[in-house]
Amino acid sequence: MQYWIPKALAVSVLVSLSGCGVFTDEAHQKRNYRASEPVKVPEQLAQPALDPIYKMEVAEYDNNPDSTNYRPPAQVLTVAKGSWVEEGDKQARVYFDKNDGIADLNEFIWDSVHAVLTEHQTKPIKQDKSLGLIETNWYAIIKPEEGWLWDSDTAVSEQRFIFTIEEKSHQRTASLSAKLAEYKSKDVPLTPILQQQLEVRALNQVVAEFDYRYRQLEVEIRKQQGIISLEMGFDNKGNAALVTEQDYSVIFDRFSGFLERLSFTIVEIDQERGLITADYNKPESSVWDSIWGEELAELPIENGQYQILVSRTKEGGTSLTWMDDEGTTLEPGTMSDLQQALESALRQRGIKI
Numbered sequence: 202m203q204y205w206i207p208k209a210l211a212v213s214v215l216v217s218l219s220g221c222g223v224f225t226d227e228a229h230q231k232r233n234y235r236a237s238e239p240v241k242v243p244e245q246l247a248q249p250a251l252d253p254i255y256k257m258e259v260a261e262y263d264n265n266p267d268s269t270n271y272r273p274p275a276q277v278l279t280v281a282k283g284s285w286v287e288e289g290d291k292q293a294r295v296y297f298d299k300n301d302g303i304a305d306l307n308e309f310i311w312d313s314v315h316a317v318l319t320e321h322q323t324k325p326i327k328q329d330k331s332l333g334l335i336e337t338n339w340y341a342i343i344k345p346e347e348g349w350l351w352d353s354d355t356a357v358s359e360q361r362f363i364f365t366i367e368e369k370s371h372q373r374t375a376s377l378s379a380k381l382a383e384y385k386s387k388d389v390p391l392t393p394i395l396q397q398q399l400e401v402r403a404l405n406q407v408v409a410e411f412d413y414r415y416r417q418l419e420v421e422i423r424k425q426q427g428i429i430s431l432e433m434g435f436d437n438k439g440n441a442a443l444v445t446e447q448d449y450s451v452i453f454d455r456f457s458g459f460l461e462r463l464s465f466t467i468v469e470i471d472q473e474r475g476l477i478t479a480d481y482n483k484p485e486s487s488v489w490d491s492i493w494g495e496e497l498a499e500l501p502i503e504n505g506q507y508q509i510l511v512s513r514t515k516e517g518g519t520s521l522t523w524m525d526d527e528g529t530t531l532e533p534g535t536m537s538d539l540q541q542a543l544e545s546a547l548r549q550r551g552i553k554i
Contacts, residue, residue, distance in 0.1 A: 274394065275401035281412035293400035294378040295408055300415060301455055302422045306375050307333065307368045313411040314364050314377070320410075326361075333366030336382060342402050358386035362403050379404040431547070433540050436512055436520040441533040443521040443540055444514060449475075452519040453511045460509075463500065463546060475511040501538040502531075 242248050277286050283298035299306045314335055318324055327336040339359045361382040368375040379400045384391045434444030445452065457467050457477055465479040482504050506526040514520050523531045523539065531539070 272394070272398070275398040275405075277401055278405045278408055281408050282415055284408060284411070292378055293380070293397070293404045294376055295404060296374060296376045297411065299373040299375075301458060302418050303415070306372065307366055309414070310366050310375060310377055310407075310411065311335075313407050313414055314366075316410050316414070317406050333368065335364040335366075337362050337364070339383075339385075342399055342406075357389050358384060360384050360399055360403075362400070364403075364407070377404065377407060379407075431521070431540055431543055433537055434514075434520065436510070436522045437515060440522050440530045441536045442523070443536070443543070444518055445521075446516075446518045448517075449511065449513045449519045452521075456509070456511060456521070463543075465507075468506065477509045477511065478506065479509070480506050500542045501535065 277293065277295050279285055279295065281297065283300045285296050285298070286294070287296070297306060297310060303309050311330065311333075315325075318335075318337055318340075321340040323338045323340040325335050326338045328334060339361055341359050343358075361384075363380045363382045365378045365380070366375055367378075381396050381400050384396070384399075389395070431443045431445055434442055436442040453472070453475060457470060457479075460477070460479050461467060464484045465481050467477065467479050469476075469478040471477075481500065481502060483499050508524040508526070508528060510522040510524065512520050512522065523536060525531065
């Protein structure tokens with residue numbers, strides 16, 4: 202059986218989808234900008250009285266019949282894990298926090314920029330790794346796309362950009378900015394808004410590449426390390442604690458990030474004593490949790506401040522001793538319940554330390 206759609210229905214669908222776009226010029230006809238003319242009275246009738254004080258001239262407005270395309274400033278897309286922007290920043294710039302598994306954040310961003318340039322079949326004409334500077338050769342940031350019903354981007358210009366990487370002294374946060382170095386086009390002049398859109402678009406491509414590369418890294422880390430296991434045990438002083446075979450340095454460096462994923466807010470990290478102070482607030486479930494299937498784990502402890510002492514065990518592993526805000530070690534029963542809740546969170550959500 203063959204199905205058919207009447208032409209009238211097809212046209213109505215097109216019009217409804219495209220809105221006024223099908224009749225763009227019609228909205229800019231001069232007649233739409235002409236005030237109403239005075240009433241024309243037949244010659245055999247007397248003209249109505251017209252007070253000169255309130256008399257208004259009939260006006261016409263000279264309007265460009267061609268529609269003008271106005272677009273808002275482009276937005277930096279923080280789609281990569283650990284990426285963020287500063288509110289009110291006038292520069293095309295994004296910040297990256299050092300995620301688990303990234304050995305050198307500066308190197309990771311550097312490689313992401315080069316991967317984007319390779320995709321555009323171009324390369325740097327000048328670069329200085331010590332300064333975090335990459336100046337690109339010419340390439341078209343907007344590629345032509347074929348389209349019929351909707352507007353399509355056309356490669357009518359080429360650009361060169363300067364990417365700058367600035368790493369913080371603690372090496373756990375770095376920024377990447379994009380600046381338009383040169384622009385050339387036969388038909389489209391460069392305006393401030395166009396420059397901002399091009400810079401942000403170039404930056405967003407690197408952010409997307411950073412996200413892609415880190416997702417690949419996470420897969421490799423899971424394959425190599427697996428999910429860490431926490432077991433009930435004792436620290437060197439005989440207190441009930443959570444024990445793992447992982448090395449002390451690995452646990453201490455990553456445990457604070459693990460706590461933040463479980464509704465803790467880090468207050469202080471004392472590296473000399475191996476002590477982490479954090480505030481805990483039970484998570485509030487919402488409809489989005491059920492939609493995305495990411496129910497937050499609720500731990501069997503009360504809201505408040507806790508201290509976690511990270512220590513080396515005699516066997517070469519690491520112990521985690523939990524204390525309240527006064528430094529009192531939690532009861533063994535509470536520690537046992539906490540161990541089960543943490544193990545469940547690790548396995549269900551694939552979290553690793």
